[in-house]
Amino acid sequence: MFRLLASFLLVLITNYSFSQQIKVVDNETNKPIENVYIYEKYNSILTNEFGIADLSEFKEKGLIYFQHPSYQNLEMNFIDLQIQNFIVKLHSNIFPIQEVVVSANKWEQNIKEVPLKVHKIDKAEITHSNSQTTAELLKSCNQVYIQKSQLGGGSPMIRGFAANRVLLVLDGVRLNNAIYRSGNLQNVISIDANSLESAEVILGPGSIIYGSDAIGGVMDFHTIKPLYSTSGKTNTYFKYKNRYSSANNEIMNHTSYNIGKERLSFAGSITYSDFDDQKMGNHGPDEYLRNEYTIKENGTDKIITNSDPKSQKQSGYNQFNLLQKVRYKASENTDLLYGFHYTTSSDIPRYDRLIQYKGDNLKYAEWYYGPQTLQMHNFQLTLKKANLLYDSFKLTTAFQNYKESRHDRKFSSTTKRNRSEKLKIYIVNADAEKKLSKSTHLFWGAEMTHNRLRSKGHSTNIEINTFEEIASRYPDKSKYSTIAFYSNFKRKLNSNWTLNTGIRYSHIWINSELDNTYYSFPFTNLDLSTGALNGGLGVTYNSNSGWDFKFNASSGFRAPNIDDIGKVFDSEPGKVVVPNKDLKPEYIYNVDFNISKNFNQKFFIDINAFYSFLDDAMIRSDYSFDGQNTIIYDGVESEVQAIVNADNAKVWGINFQCIAKINQNFSATANMNYNNGEYKDGSPVRHIAPMFSSFKLDYKSNKLSSNIALEYNAKIANKDLAEVEKDKAYLYAQDMNGNPYSPEWLIVNWNNNYQLTNSINLNFSIENIFDKRYRPYSSGIAGVGRNFVIGLQYQL
Template structure:
């Protein structure tokens, strides 16, 4: 009996020890939130620092000294402070994800070479917007994401849009890239484009904006800048078991009764992982502010009643009928890493909108001025699909330390539908573009202080375009001219080399060169119009280069200088747009085009004063030659033709101008203490176009002076931002000629001429971390309810706007 009693006691002791080890001894792993890599030397401690621990080389740490519900603080010099408990960690699979601090000089960027480089070594201005900032600003679209940065100006012709402007350039002179794949296609036009809204802000891990030419790496179109969107990657498991995590988000905004739902989830094992994301947006008609110009009001609109068009009075003139639309976005990513050398990544992206109105065309008055010109003007569903497969190899080789093969297929679909008031025929054009691309990029780090980046690229675009005419009274559909030559192709092949040489620890030189060959082929159909040509067959090439340096004369002072060239080859929209109507004009094809070139210089500085005040500035100058611009033209010897029953001035895209763009960009960050900070941005740009006859005019895509000021309070749970946004005036004399003809979207000065007035808004946004899993966002934009229109935009900006958001992580 004594033996049994002893055995029983021993068993109880062993049980107690095992229970204690299970409950009180808990090994956790600390990981980087972006890369999923272990983070070593993280300090763990309780509130009074009486209990401490440190993560090891593998990011692991034992929490035995901490009690189950005791708050544990995780602190690392490079990461944001994080607080949790053992109980919560158990539910999270004993993993802690830390977010890097936004320390700009040590920040790593991918945009300049397609490989990781320290931002402090780059002579060009690059701005990064990380997922943490995106979560805080809660943008409706990727266009709004760029605008809220305070460094990119965005034009909107309608709610379903957003056309960025950077340093006086826009549309097809800026390049969009998603996960290293070029989004610009053969029908990106000189007019405002809205393809950026196909990118879901919830999927973006980081956005990098290059200011100035990026043609050495990205080729044609990267004249004014490059916007690189990097989406979230699947995260591996650092244990033997399958891990599962995800997020659920909801957002509401009052200005357009937005309702947005989002869910994403991640499965991960040690060698493979999967990330899935889905977002649904529902935007209703946008309401403008109360305090402003009456000329901006939407006083009437057209409805179809008893089989006829009727102009009706708007019961709420501040409501912009019709601007609402729906959108869905889907992302699926897989990654497989069999070892430390190879990595295989597959990404599937899909975005689709409903029909949405082009608002600036719906408010155009008729010639008599007593009604509206259009009964209907809307875009059909904008669809975008991309399949992106990437193979990455890292390791020692004779010619490289890393090689990356990126192959992608994209499908774009869009359409335009318009019908004049009291006219029964609706004219529709539908475009589809299939785009294939192959990129092979190398990194070589073995040549002493020289790092080389080099590679090759091939891109092929095919354009399918159809036109039709539908009588909405009889439902009879007949053929009509397409917008572009059906079956036309655009392709390019290129090679580049880029070098980074560290002459001294405080002086880095970056230089590169690229050659691009471009082929354009289009066959014109003379069924509907007697073109004086049958085809466009353009073969052209371009050398581009860059050279610059980053110098730290002192540890807290940086100077950068960069010179670069950029080019844009004519695309299908330039050479082959078939009778596209503009107010009072009609645009016809022109197959005799050459590339346009830009020459750019940039000088920048950054001064850190005792880690309390950071001053940043840059000045730039760009010279564009052989600029592709819309100018008066002759079609079969005629300068005016009858088009859709209206005598219209004939125009075409031509190499008919030079342009000069220059400006200054300033920024500051002031840190008063660990809670309070102040930041501000200011951009001033001037631009002049000069045509072949020597006549000067204001450049179309030069934004007004714009900037912001933010006063921010932040602790571990709450972040609040009181801020001012402002835009300067563009007088009638400084308004581009093409804009002066659109007097219906501008205010009128004392002389009766159109101009773009200055404006400002006061705003507040906040985010509160209720728990490690739950956070909420509350923002009040334009709380003085200003009624204003941003430069060149058709739609009026939102009035007072309450934004509520809720996010849950699991």
């Protein structure tokens, strides 16, 4: 009788255990992991998008196994599962076997079948980097070089291209607009790194899928997505995160949440970051020191001595980000998603202008960007019911309200110039995927954009507080519109070979009217209508021995925008850029070759080489304005320049990466990027970064993730500086001949994440341990000195 009762209780307990739902999450981020293969002797199941699986069919006692290509294998018994409340944590694998990317065709694909060079930044990497801004996050992946004119900045350089020659995409919507300039841009910091789920960087042209501006590469960012409930209960998630950094007294607070029912879910986040003046390192060039700065005292500008020259006075700012999403499952095949993005900042000092001298005095008393504000509404409809035209279809509509402004006043002047821009941007994207056969996929889509610009200018007399209209930066009420169609074809020829080919046609219209109130333009109409056709062909070969080969030949383009054809501005002291209505698109022709090998999950090597030819390049060049080579601009006789299709350039380079698994806990990663380029006259291309590399030693255990990282930048000698950089000597150190150059530098960082409990994660880092004083190439502000970073993340 006792044995029978015991057997009955054992069966009852066993069945109770088996009926439990199990949740599988990432050990570092606590994020759910989809498609984990769970099996035992007689049964198997995959986790859903929420990391959940039902083990009610698992009747056998014994071990249960967990497998996922991006994570280390795990085996557990039911007693262990009960102890852990049926939450299983998997440790990431340093060698993901079949990583999935979205950016290549806007639909999920195995990266092994994509001929483009794509680097994925997953949630674990985002969490571990603990970056202050999204610019810093891109820098941490060691594939993108970041230039900074000011602390509130970060201009990505990819393969010798930057600004409006690289494309930013946020949740499927392009951020590049009609006034993205060819100089350095800081717009990437508007994206909140704390709200990102993942990011992907395409190295090289991405114009087939993304259109204009995707010449050097594409940075595709994906923010958190609302998750539904699968258990009948409300799925809730809450995270709080804060961080303090000593080098600029950063204080960051972030919260995010998810509330999900079976058909309706909400997700959102709020982040506020405040940065004080940034402190540079102790050991390095004296030219970078901030020895003096300006203040206004009793109505008079004064230059005072900086008591701490390592403190980069007047560089601090703050930033606010808000994200809210609502998701509704209308049916099993229809998903609706609305997203609201809002970001703004305080005034952002233009630090590189504030350290500029005119004679013995600082040139500017004030130079700052006004609050950079982006408000975006994004609605997405996804259909997954197959028909003649598609198996999956995605319609994305977006509206952006964008504002930026510039404000400057010269030292001892009573006149302050103010120029502001407001853009209303409308975007519609349609993207579809159709499986034509077991081995053939067709991707097709269309895009329409429309930009409406308001541009104003006025000066203020700061003594008597009077206002006067001045020339705006751009022609007011300008319009910029595009329409495009694309198709991409993928065929798996056999188990080893995959073929990809695609084509896109884009058409661009610009309508602007110049105002002759302030300048006597020889023309007033700036209408432009032009088209661009581009395509590509790529193959991948995945050998049975583990060697993977990729080859891709493609073209890309950048169409002229309002900034190119209609701007009047001072590009540098004594030079002024004027409008040019005869601009045409510039084209890039690119070939890529990639080889990689995974040696039994112990050692991984990846080598990528490319060559690009930029034709009809839009560059600043000497120009005549109404027959004159010089004009008076802002009271100064200035040489006339314009953006013209007057050049071509060749750019080439190599990227090397290797990863070594030393043992179960230790691994090492090395990266090296070398690019070079020149225009047809042999002069260097401006946005070619120096050779930069990194080495990282990682340690991972159940609770602790730690790494020591070395970052190295090679020297750029004066003879190798672009001419436009030589004219900005105040940004650079001086060589033994007194000429500007960019010195080499090496910094060492130590980063630690400790999982204190299932809910609490602690971060402690020391950046630039040896307090090196350095300034990245072409930057106006020096990098952080020794920087202590402390962070806390609490998650429910």
